[in-house]
Amino acid sequence: MPVVRAPRAEPCWVELLSGDLDGANEFYSRLFGWQYAAHDGAEGYQLAMLDGEPVAGLVANDPELKAPDAWTTYLNVADIHSAMFATKLHGGQRYLKPVDMPGQGTVALIGDPAGAGVGLWQAFAAASYPVDRSHGHRVWNELHTKHFDIAARFYREALGWDLNPVSDSDEFRYYTLGQGSDAAAGLYDISGQDSTEGWRSYFAVDDADRAAALAEEMGGCVITAPHDSFFGRTAMLADRGGAQFAVIAPAKS
Structure with missing residues (x-):
């Protein structure tokens, strides 16, 4: 069921900045x-739409910005x-x-x-956040x-997060905004790992192995091979332009 509550600085939307929108359209389609x-x-x-509902935004990357x-x-x-x-x-x-988006909110x-970047969004009207764990949804x-x-x-x-430790050892440090079924975002310590800092979006897939193979076939790359986790089988990928994201086949409840 949709959840309507006061904003608590939790993830509400994702956007892809792409230098090749046509190629990105084909890749993610x-x-x-x-x-x-x-x-x-x-x-x-x-x-980007699924079942008539928006699931993500795609915006053209201006080459002059060199981003x-x-x-x-x-x-x-x-x-x-x-x-x-x-x-x-x-x-x-x-x-x-802050920039106003007419009729919608401020970004x-x-x-x-x-230096890790993240967007802020203040909607003009109260918003609901439906939970959908089917293929293609964040x-x-x-x-x-x-x-x-x-x-x-x-x-x-700065943002009032209620952080709760899932694990706080030297081997694995991971906190969540909220806890249990109310958890809405994660904070992961990657110190000592050969990986890139920044926010990562996870998208549900029916089969993580198949998704990783398809991404590679289309010119993307597999950063972390599919593997089992407590929450389901997951993999870290990058699209043709190098934008990193993750896929997960959610564990059956």
């Missing part, structure tokens, strides 16, 4: 079954201007000042003190960081 629709009033912006192709996670906030002030107060970075981009977001203590403090103090 074959991988997730997405269809596409133009976004009213936003040139170069497309909505890498990437997925961006957006967090819902109750007051975006207060969140921007708190970001600066607690050592974060402000990449894009901004920030970074934690280590099911989880987490921040991979090599500055775990700094990131944890930032999200607690």
